[in-house]
Amino acid sequence: MNLEDVAKRAKVSTATVSRVLNDVGLVKSSTRARVLKAVRELNYHPNLHARTLAGGKNRTLGMVVSNLENPFFLDIFRALEAEAHRHKYEVVVANTDYRPQRLLASVHNMMGRRPAGLAMIVSEMEPSLMDELAGANIPVVVYDVGATKPNITNIRVNYGKGMEKMARYLHDLGHRRMAFVGHHTSLGPLSVRKKSFVDMMAALTPEIEFTTMVETDSPAGGRQAVRRILASGFRPTAVMCVNDYMAIGVLRELRDQGLSVPGDVSVTGFDNISLAEFTIPTLTTAHIPREKIGKLIFETLVPEQGRGTETSQEILIDPVLMVRESTGPCKAN
């Protein structure tokens, strides 16, 4: 089933069918009707591959994320997709599960698809990959990772400041023995949050700080972290999590261990995913505007007509503290 079949049936040339389908150039309305009829009757759908190949254009964007299971990433994907659909673009995602191996494979696959733009929302970027991307001839947006590179726009979230606000808030509530729960320590944007925590603790309550890193970014990871902390003998009055998704597991495990939140322990997350309003207790967190980020990504990857494509830029976003039920005054002596 191809253009020629349609052309034959409508008794026109393939050029005309193409014109009708793309709504470009002049076509007599009677001819157009005939073509559309043939298209419908044959249940024809243009071969996208041939289209991109011939036209050199592509209305699909690529997006690579670390963990689609974490609602944070999913939300960004959905926001980008919504914006894309509004402009008749499509988005194809790839998930890496924080595995560098997969990252590479995904990026290469994406490059093979020759997308109109590529968004990298991953924590495990490597400098060499950044170089490769800068060399690829398409617009690239990266999320909060690595140094600024020519041809690559960087959307940054001020995690440091967010963590600082959070730590200060807990400190003001009287908390001194705090623990930090994270995953995949070594990765850029994640280590920023951890470092920020460690620095704050050093400044606020020297020598009292505990950091756990587990292998998975999930509630199960959060649960495991709590077990580790308690097994070590450390009894924090507050636990700060690298994100909300892990905090869900932290809340659950604390309860399993007979500790009440926020009575015995305060818990904070990060991201403000929608589930944060459904946990018991609801979760104190820092809001990161995924909606806005998704939109920003689209605007960067598909620059509006007229406005020239920036070579590279940097966008900074500030997290906003959202206080809910999971945090309260420190009651420990």
Added chain:
Amino acid sequence: MNLEDVAKRAKVSTATVSRVLNDVGLVKSSTRARVLKAVRELNYHPNLHARTLAGGKNRTLGMVVSNLENPFFLDIFRALEAEAHRHKYEVVVANTDYRPQRLLASVHNMMGRRPAGLAMIVSEMEPSLMDELAGANIPVVVYDVGATKPNITNIRVNYGKGMEKMARYLHDLGHRRMAFVGHHTSLGPLSVRKKSFVDMMAALTPEIEFTTMVETDSPAGGRQAVRRILASGFRPTAVMCVNDYMAIGVLRELRDQGLSVPGDVSVTGFDNISLAEFTIPTLTTAHIPREKIGKLIFETLVPEQGRGTETSQEILIDPVLMVRESTGPCKAN
């Protein structure tokens, strides 16, 4: 950057480069090395569109789901993807948000991509679309929807039986005033669950049954449903949810209304998503093996060499009851 550039640099023909890249045909090892070197130096990635166009083959599968935000769908996607990657296939997903409009657009987009196979995990299928898919010349799998069609494999979950087990279990605990919470009533597989509930109630405890349908498949939807039920004056001792994802909101709202679970009200979900072990209390549900379903989808879409492609078949899966903390004996008088 194309095959010819590589060929020129390696001083061979494009045919040879192609042979090396696809690992077919005989190529002298010294030549192969030269080609690979050129590929590396140019950072070349084959144009997938040209590949599919020329080769007529495609190693990517399409998948359309109703709500990627619901972990149930995401799990199936991830299972399918894992299996696909194992066989060097890729998966591209499209999300419909239960909107027929989007469904159509997604399917057409997929057809344009000429995937090796298409999996439809959507509740909002229409017969006409089924016909169109049966006519398309690719393997199609649909999840639990519509009548069996030639050329289309149907993976069915015995929701009716699952709901029956669940209702009977609650009945045995003494519950009589039960409510059902769902969304998008009219859609096939969803209405099965509802109908099953209604039928069971009719058999077990005639005239005491309450059904709410809200617009979104999400915790927020679950919350809204509880508000509606309570606003109506009905005081159920058990709430059965169409899935776990909505049950999360139900649990939260019941607590907000001062009702304890399972003390005052028992709650059940369906699917056994991993979050069901992290809610407070943990959620009684029915397990649906997403892992297995993902695998099954792959095997159906990409039939192994040798085994002939079945024209159409039907696969049936039985849910398994998972009793956790959210259900208990009815204490009401």
Added chain:
DNA sequence: AATCTTTTTGAAAGCGCTCCCATAGCTGAA
């Protein structure tokens, strides 16, 4: 050294589309 194999390579024809360029209708003015 001549001939026959076998291995290795290249030339070129598509794959299904877009888009440029040329041609064919048509309208109305001269």
Added chain:
DNA sequence: TTCAGCTATGGGAGCGCTTTCAAAAAGATT
């Protein structure tokens, strides 16, 4: 009637690849 000036169409090259077919190169055999 003729021709400029449109509007509508068709022809065909080319997008980057795979794949067949044939030819060249390299060994093997006598």
